[in-house]
Amino acid sequence: MKIFQCTTDTAREIAAFGSRNLSMARILNSEESLHVGCMFIGPEGLVGRHQAACEQLFLVVQGEGVVKGGDGNEMPIQAGYAAFWEEGEWHESKSERGMTVIVFEARKLSLHLKEAEYYNR
Structure with a gap:
């Protein structure tokens, strides 16, 4: 080990x-051109608005914040939830108190997650 x-x-x-x-x-x-990374978004942190180079799953493992997709609507997100962006989709994320996120990026991702209903943080 x-x-x-x-x-x-x-x-x-x-x-x-x-x-x-x-x-x-x-x-x-x-x-297979899969990239997996761990983002540490600090207090008042921002992942600036940009286009997704490929499909991207943004899985929050600690903390909470806000994500925004191509429609421009902000959605709250917290540990245990994930945002998915299509290739070319404009997006950004931010956190007031900080969050840790595992990011999966590939040309084609096959998701096995249950789509979340809207929730209150």
């Missing part, structure tokens, strides 16, 4: 698209 570290110490800061207080640790790549 091997133990690996995935903490803010292993992440690099990201400032693209006007993002702030954001760092990301790469987790893995595969021959």
Whole structure:
């Protein structure tokens, strides 16, 4: 067995698209062009508005925040919930208090998640 570290110490800061207080640790790549990373969005952090280069699943594992898709509507999101963006879709996310997110990116993702009904945080 091997133990690996995935903490803010292993992440690099990201400032693209006007993002702030954001760092990301790469987790893995595969021959099928799958990218998995861990985003550490700090207090008052922002992943700036940009187009998805491919399909993207944004799975919140700690904390809470807000996500916005191509329609421009903001939706609250918290640990245990995920946002999905299509290739080319404009999107952004932010958090007042911080959140940790696992991001899955690939040309085609096959999701096995139950679509959430609207919920109150």
